[in-house]
Amino acid sequence: MRVIAITGKGGTGKTAVAAMLIRSLVNRDMTILAIDADPDTNLPEALGDGVEETVGDQREFLLEERDNLPPDTDKQRLLESKIYSVLAERQGYDLLVMGRPEGAGCYCFANNMLRGIMDRVVNNYDLTIIDTGAGLEHLSRGIIRDVDELVVVTDGSRRGLQTAERIRDLVKELDLEIRKMHVVLNKVTPQNRERLNEYAQELGLEVAGIVPFDEEIAQFDLDGRPLIELPDSSPAAVEVENIIMKLGI
């Protein structure tokens, strides 16, 4: 049981990195849970997957229906079953989409139940990979606890690295018990490679991999093709294999 959250500034390609990691890991002898915890849900598409319902929908269902249910309904059991019903079971991995953020009203009780359920869900997998926004919302609310490692994806921009630095500080502020934080430089060109690497060192961020800018990924994106179909020969896919080794998965 190991939980890795992938985060970073919007547009840096964190979802692409998450999808490529999953792509490389599905054929290994391990159970994998992929969680899309970014309200701007992109991971299912990158995995070539259509997910219709989300954890957020189920939480909302519970809030809307709570007064219409039989009074002694065990809501935790009901919610657990609903979460399992939206857990997409695919070849080699399962996928859970967190979906919509909280609305108005009080989510204390629902979230408290959800925490327990998510703990149990995550416990069932050898590896959980979470694609999450830079605000780490589900981590900060403790909906998904026990995240061991953070992989911050950044592109060739200075702002991307600054976000990485901010995330590192945020982790400290939030008292998240994250064992290790790695940085993956993404969409790197020969021109900016050296400079980015240096800047990352300056910020004290440990670089777990440098994924080259890959024409093929751009083309996949343009054609709307899922990254899970990327050929093994793609330079980005090759580097992702290295990252997996470096992370010791």
Add this chain to the structure above:
Amino acid sequence: MADEFPFEISPMFEGERVRKDDMYVELAGPKSKGFELVNAVGIDEIEDGKFTLIGADISEMEEGGRYPLAMIYRIAGELVETDLEAIVERRNHDFQNYIQGMMHLNQRYDVWIRINKDAIAKGLKSFEQIAKATMMLFKNELTFIEKIEATYITDMEKVDEELAKAMDKYAARDERTRNLHDEDVDTFYGCSLCQSFAPTSVCVITPDRIALCGAINWFDGRAAAKVDPEGPQFAVEKGECLDETGGEYTGINEVAQKLSGGEYNRIKIHSFFEFPHTSCGCFEVVGFFVPEVDGIGWVDRDYAGNAPNGLAFSSMAGQTGGGKQVMGFLGVGINYFRSPKFIQADGGWDRVVWMPKHLKDKILEDIPSDIVDKVATEEDAQDITALKTFLTDKGHPIVERWSSEEEEPAEDEPITESDAFSMPQVGIPAFDPAMLKNLTPMTGGCGGVKVTLKNAKVTIDKVILSNQK
């Protein structure tokens, strides 16, 4: 004893998920049908340990297949009674999850079961093995069960037939649980989830009072406290009843003292004015006293406009929240409007004068029929003058109070027609609204100030009170 089964039985297998790839067979669930039911029967009506299967057994099922499943248990014993059925039925979930390789989700007609390939490989081939193990656990853990027998059904037609009967049983049970009241139980529940931002908040959940966030009813409290007694929801011994109408209990007062860090030591759960329940900030609806009409208005989170007192939900919530007993304001959950004890210390529905239309529509059926048309909405009144006129025109019972409790009679004379709807006032303590008027002037949104003096000695030679103009 467990040696007779080809699987291990232990609570440590709870939470074990059977993934599709590992699944041998799926039973009931969202894509099929099924249910679980426990019936209490006479001791001579059943044969202990008997198992009957109607339909295909596991060994006859195709790998990866999906089938309906009904599980009906009949229990008997000197202490077994109909009221225990639901509690016993819930345990089927626990016990079947103790079985290694078996996943049981949800309850009643929403059960969802999976059995994994490993369990089959180890020798599980019949529902009889599962039923016998489950029945063994029932008898071991719930010792009042003297005899138990089980019927499992996997034949769709027969499942349908029995489900129709089960639905009647569930409906009858729901009717009973809806009729559960504060006086029927010994234990209430408390919740400390809001203490993170409202440290003196004391949240008490009783059969007749849902938590003010609207999310936790008495049964939820019971379920959560059972799973984790040290968790955010916990049992509160009711203790002695000090005021039946107001809902004051020694057990609640003790918990109030403890939870609020000594800030509050008395709470009346069905009272608006006297020692009201604290308001955390999560409440769905806030009630506000309207001194001009001696009534109480309610406004919910979804209503963006101003209430007749000139204040919006957000500003009243700001004043009321924070886990305090606030004079003249009270946060509640929407379901509290459906309680037969709804602010009964202060006259219940007879005291309600205003609420937004969409809130009123939501609970329309639960408002007593003799008052429903007399409660104003924003369509009837947006300020105090209009509200007064509306209440007078409609002959709201509150109008009677104006004449009986104030020196000067009300401008209009609704008294003549009031006999038709006068409500019995038995058990409702008299309350002097003039006192409150002075305490919380509510026009213009000025905030109430509360001064708490602890162990103080105050000596005053002279006090001059004058009207502020």
